[in-house]
Amino acid sequence: xxxxxxxxxxxxxxxxxxxxxxxAPSEKKRFLQKLIxxxxxxxxxxxxxxxxxxxxxxxxxxxxxxxxxxxxxxxxSFYKLTLRGHTNHYRDLEEAVVQLSCIxxxxxxxxxxxxxxxxxxxxxxxLYDDHSSYLTDELKVQILCQVLxxxxxxxxxxxxxxxxxxxxxxxxxxxxxxxxxxxxAVYLLVGQRLGLPLYGTNLPxxxxxxxESENYFTFIDPFHGGVLLDKFTCEKFLEANGYxxxxxxxxxxxTLSITKRxxxxxxxxxxxxxxxxxENTLKEYLQILESRSTHAE
Numbered sequence: 001x002x003x004x005x006x007x008x009x010x011x012x013x014x015x016x017x018x019x020x021x022x023x024a025p026s027e028k029k030r031f032l033q034k035l036i037x038x039x040x041x042x043x044x045x046x047x048x049x050x051x052x053x054x055x056x057x058x059x060x061x062x063x064x065x066x067x068x069x070x071x072x073x074x075x076x077s078f079y080k081l082t083l084r085g086h087t088n089h090y091r092d093l094e095e096a097v098v099q100l101s102c103i104x105x106x107x108x109x110x111x112x113x114x115x116x117x118x119x120x121x122x123x124x125x126x127l128y129d130d131h132s133s134y135l136t137d138e139l140k141v142q143i144l145c146q147v148l149x150x151x152x153x154x155x156x157x158x159x160x161x162x163x164x165x166x167x168x169x170x171x172x173x174x175x176x177x178x179x180x181x182x183x184x185a186v187y188l189l190v191g192q193r194l195g196l197p198l199y200g201t202n203l204p205x206x207x208x209x210x211x212e213s214e215n216y217f218t219f220i221d222p223f224h225g226g227v228l229l230d231k232f233t234c235e236k237f238l239e240a241n242g243y244x245x246x247x248x249x250x251x252x253x254x255t256l257s258i259t260k261r262x263x264x265x266x267x268x269x270x271x272x273x274x275x276x277x278x279e280n281t282l283k284e285y286l287q288i289l290e291s292r293s294t295h296a297e
Contacts, residue, residue: 009044014062015058017036019055019058042095046106050063070106074100077099078285078289082288090255097182103168104165141218144190148222155225164266172185180221183222187220187226198210198211203250204243208221210252259289267286
C-alpha cells in the first residue's frame with residue numbers, strides 16, 4: 001500500500017481535503033487542489049495516490065482531477081528547486097527528472113525507474129568489490145561506462161534524435177536510448193548512489209560529464225558509449241562549432257541548470273513538431289524554473 005511505502009503520505013489527509021474541495025466555493029477549489037498535490041510524494045503517481053482515497057465518491061472525484069493535480073505538483077516541485085538555487089550535490093536530481101518525465105508519461109511508475117537504477121548500481125558496486133585490491137578512480141570510471149554501455153546498452157539515439165521520448169528519463173531507461181543530457185542523468189543517478197565525484201558539464205550543443213577526484217579527472221560522453229575525453233578535445237569541438245574557448249562552458253552543472261536545459265530541448269522539439277499544447281506547457285514550466293534564477297549557470 002502507498003501509505004506503508006511512503007510514511008509521509010497520509011491518504012486520510014487527502015480524503016479530508018477532497019471533501020473540503022467538494023463543498024468549497026469555486027474560488028477556493030484551485031487552492032485546495034494545490035494543497036492536495038503538495039501532500040503527495042513525488043515518488044508516487046497521482047493515479048496511485050488517488051486510489052488510496054477511502055470514500056468511493058471522493059475517489060471518483062479525485063480521478064477526474066488527476067491531470068490538474070499532476071500539473072500543480074510539478075509546478076510546486078520546480079518552484080522548490082529554484083529556491084535551492086544552483087547546487088550541484090544532485091540530491092534533488094532524481095525528483096526533478098522524474099517529475100519532468102511526468103509531462104510525457106503521466107502514468108509512469110517511479111518504482112520501475114528506481115528498481116532499474118538500483119539494480120545497475122548494484123552491478124557496478126559488485127564489480128568495484130571484485131577489483132577492490134587495485135580499484136583506482138580511472139578503473140571506477142571504466143567499470144561504470146562498461147556496465148552502462150556494454151552491459152546495459154545505454155547509447156545515443158542517433159537515428160531518431162528528435163523523438164521527445166529521448167528527453168524523458170522514464171522512456172530512456174526503458175528504451176536504453178536518449179540524448180546526451182538524459183543519458184548523462186542516468187550516469188549521474190547511478191554515480192550518486194555510488195558516491196562518485198561525477199558532475200554534469202553544460203557544454204554547448206553536447207552535454208557531457210566530468211569525473212573529478214584528487215587523483216583523476218576526465219570528461220565522459222554517455223551519448224557515444226561512455227567514451228572518455230580530455231579538455232583539449234572538448235575545446236576543439238567548441239572551436240569547430242564557432243564557440244570561443246571559455247572556462248564557463250566547463251563549469252559543473254546544477255540540477256536546476258540541467259532541468260532548464262531539458263525543458264529547452266523539449267520546447268525546441270515540440271515546436272518543430274508543431275505540438276503547440278506541449279510547447280506551451282513546457283514554456284510554463286521553464287518560466288517557473290527561470291523565475292528565481294539569480295546565479296550564472
